[in-house]
């Protein structure tokens with residue numbers, strides 16, 4: 137049995153002690169009333185919903201999966217999913233962070249991110265349906281015309297309809313320049329959308345009557361490549377400009393995928409056959425509009441990684457305390473028992489601490505990023521909005537890339553703590569490992585996040601966000617350098633930040649003479665950046681736990697986990713730096729034709 141308890145205490149620590157929620161909310165017009173009391177109530181209720189409604193459906197949803205009716209194209213989700221969604225809507229959760237003018241509650245994204253972590257940990261597959269609706273809300277909020285917001289956004293915010301994101305085609309995944317789906321203008325101002333989209337999450341399901349697809353397609357005269365892509369709203373049932381829902385649109389789910397994990401999340405082939413669609417934003421500027429949705433979804437997928445790490449860690453910890461195998465190397469720790477519990481063994485502790493260290497610092501990193509989403513939207517000055525935007529753009533690939541990769545690592549560590557019992561289905565650990573695997577693939581693979589970070593955010597944009605983040609580290613180190621209790625963290629953090637800067641300059645220089653250096657360095661650079669970013673949050677966590685009157689046990693746990701992180705995880709940066717400095721030669725030297733030789 138795989139269980140889940142929402143980490144409310146540590147979420148409060150991240151929200152109140154690290155990100156300072158009340159000071160944050162005070163900067164957001166319309167959210168000034170948001171205080172601890174309100175957020176505590178939201179977190180408690182969110183914990184109840186995710187622990188009691190979603191978590192029990194995780195294993196059964198995996199075993200049952202979704203089913204597709206070939207005759208009608210209908211998709212059924214696993215037993216209980218639809219009812220859980222009805223409860224979610226009834227509880228007002230679908231509009232938690234959406235603007236009040238569209239029926240939402242207008243709470244900060246920071247609060248939404250905390251709830252999202254719980255959803256993803258409780259039931260990742262189920263969580264994918266509202267995740268896509270949240271992305272669609274963002275795209276429509278920023279780029280939709282007034283009538284589109286009125287007609288499509290409100291029902292999504294109210295949870296009556298869900299959204300999807302239709303980018304991928306059979307021949308076109310990471311490279312959207314290859315996209316072929318067409319959109320022909322019609323006399324009434326609409327467009328006839330034709331093409332096949334694959335791997336569409338929630339493309340069809342039984343939660344709601346209507347589904348709003350946001351589809352990337354090309355207009356007839358569009359330039360080739362990414363400069364000729366436009367974004368369209370294509371609902372399952374046609375919707376008139378006055379909001380009247382009409383006949384079934386010319387689109388259908390052709391099949392669903394049978395896949396490694398997230399069995400309860402319907403992954404659909406969607407066939408559009410002259411379906412009625414409406415342009416969102418400017419012609420040929422669809423990718424920019426879709427990026428609003430993609431950035432929201434990228435952070436969301438990073439949070440999926442976080443949720444999985446935490447759940448895997450919780451279960452591995454409980455098992456390691458309970459399971460008796462072999463004696464401790466330094467002599468029996470439970471002489472009254474036939475053997476000691478697993479948790480006494482150093483390597484079990486390494487795996488548990490790795491999970492704990494990623495979960496807690498990953499939480500801080502993700503919550504900080506979520507607070508930046510609020511500031512990009514609502515900070516009071518254009519300068520503050522621009523600064524938040526630069527920082528968020530820089531941190532998004534780190535959150536997405538590193539927390540999802542860490543979820544693959546940590547769910548495997550947690551499974552390993554169970555030995556053979558982790559490999560069999562009964563304990564649910566293999567499901568977590570299978571579910572985690574997709575998070576490094578969808579919403580831009582780890583390689584794409586890495587190229588985005590190094591190529592676009594650091595080199596092309598001359599490190600605007602990078603400089604801001606380094607500034608935060610330097611400021612924290614300077615403010616705390618004289619505190620003897622923090623010196624063990626401040627000194628290596630300051631050094632790591634300095635090395636990170638130097639490494640970045642070295643790569644930028646190499647790339648000038650050989651463009652392959654970018655691709656050769658990018659994934660190592662992503663990991664490097666992630667490990668330093670998490671070190672920053674660990675150092676801040678120790679400082680905040682000490683400063684804010686937490687219990688002795690809480691402070692000790694933070695300090696010892698931070699020590700583990702600095703001593704056993706942060707040094708991974710050295711290997712990544714060595715790989716980066718080794719350059720691209722050893723990757724590119726072997727002729728393509730010689731790869732397959734014995």
Ligand SMILES: Cc1cc2nc3c(=O)[nH]c(=O)nc-3n(C[C@H](O)[C@H](O)[C@H](O)COP(=O)(O)OP(=O)(O)OC[C@H]3O[C@@H](n4cnc5c(N)ncnc54)[C@H](O)[C@@H]3O)c2cc1C
Pocket residue numbers: 301302303304308309310311334335336337338395403574577578579580581582583584655
């Ligand atoms: C379960 C599931 C749900 C999904 N949901 C959605 C959805 O809702 N909407 C949607 O539009 N799409 C969705 N996708 C599609 C997903 O986003 C793509 O699978 C992903 O973007 C990768 O595209 P691809 O599979 O075509 O791989 P490819 O683009 O063919 O890439 C293959 C491999 O090559 C690597 N690669 C490609 N280019 C480079 C490069 N320049 N340098 C280094 N490595 C490179 C990639 O990282 C990858 O490892 C989903 C996919 C799955 C499996």
